[in-house]
Amino acid sequence: MHLFFAPLQGYTDYLYRNAHRLLVGGVDAYFTPFVRWDGSLRNKDVRDVLASNNEGTPVVPQLIAADVDELNPLLDLVEQQGYRRVDFNMGCPFPLQTGRGRGSALLARPDRVRLLMEAFRQRPGLQLSVKMRAGFDNASQGLEVVSLLNDYPLEFITIHPRLTSQQYKGSVDGEAFGRMLSASHHRVVFNGDVGSVADIDGIAQRWPQLHGVMVGRGLLARPTLAAEWRQGTSLPEAEVLRVSLALHNRLFDNACRLLQGDQQVLARMRAFWEYQQPLIDKKSYKRLMRTSSLRNYEETVRNMQ
Ligand SMILES: Cc1cc2nc3c(=O)[nH]c(=O)nc-3n(C[C@H](O)[C@H](O)[C@H](O)COP(=O)(O)O)c2cc1C
Secondary structure: OOOEEEOOOOOOOHHHHHHHHHHOOOEEEEEEEEEOOOOOOOOHHHHHOHHHHHOOOEOEEEEEEOOHHHHHHHHHHHHHHHEEEEEEEEEOOOHHHOOOOOOOHHHHOOHHHHHHHHHHHOOOOOEEEEEEEEEEHHHHHHHHHHHHOOOOOOOEEOOOOOOOHHOOOOOHHHHHHHHHHHOOOOOOEEEEEOOHHHHHHHHHEEEEEOEEEEHHHHHHHOHHHHHHHHOOOOHHHHHHHHHHHHHHHHHHHHHHHOOOOOOHHHHHHHHHOOOOOHOOOOHHHHHHHHHHOOHHHHHHHHOOO
16 A cells, blocks of 8 residues: 655645655655646746756655646646656645635536546646545535546546535545545545554555555654554654654755745744644744744754754
8 A cells, every 4th residue: 555745835845855755754655735827837836846856756746727728837847847747636625726716626616627637638648646625515526526537547536535614624524535435446545634553554444445545744743654654663752753853954954055044944944843743842842933043943953852
């Protein structure tokens, strides 16, 4: 069974992915946060998918688009960068995207999904996977899109079984996932609320036919999770913290080298710690999140090593 690192906008940028692959690993592929077309490409998005920034890391760029006009420039970009695989976002619940007809809004528009799938067909050099939710307002929408996708060649479908209104909260709907899994002729990957080795094992047992599991926040909180699952052993908490600090140090060095100004570096590093709050003591966490001085920040981290 495959284990994939989910895309998380603001967290799993190329600096993080490269450091994680080098120092921790255990992940078959890292999916980039979505790349969008807003009349032009954003420099930040382009930097994140440049082949030269992702050397040695198995990366699948993810695209978000409402229609073929938005999609084509993104496909041009990933083709120019030499990618052979691409992921398409039909799961994003953020109103800024759904309001433009992107992400999970597409689940209520199967007519548009068809047009987009036809556009992907025009790019035979790119293997496509799709990441989707259970539905926009109800779970029959996800099921309808899964059936429609049976008509197109896909590498796999990742399903996050929540509705758009749930964002990332409330319980994941295992029943809806099971129905979508049965309806799909494609390989299917489970995504949602996986936080431990036991969670991964439980999912693999419940749905043995799964192609894989995609983990987001669980891996941010415990970067060793995939490696632990592969080794079949859980690491002591002290070792998890040691690995996390090594990951931190590499990310920090690269952030200082590549980002502009102390405040940008501090904002990036706050995102690094956000999901790892349980790993570190409360006082250090508060200091890291509050300080506006790079010197104080470095001192706090030194005291944690
Ligand atoms: C802050 C944040 C940013 C996210 N950005 C993306 C994104 O760019 N593309 C995407 O497909 N999903 C995105 N997601 C969804 C995650 O990939 C994943 O589907 C979701 O967090 C559920 O999985 P998890 O419980 O393992 O984290 C994001 C989620 C969060 C919380």
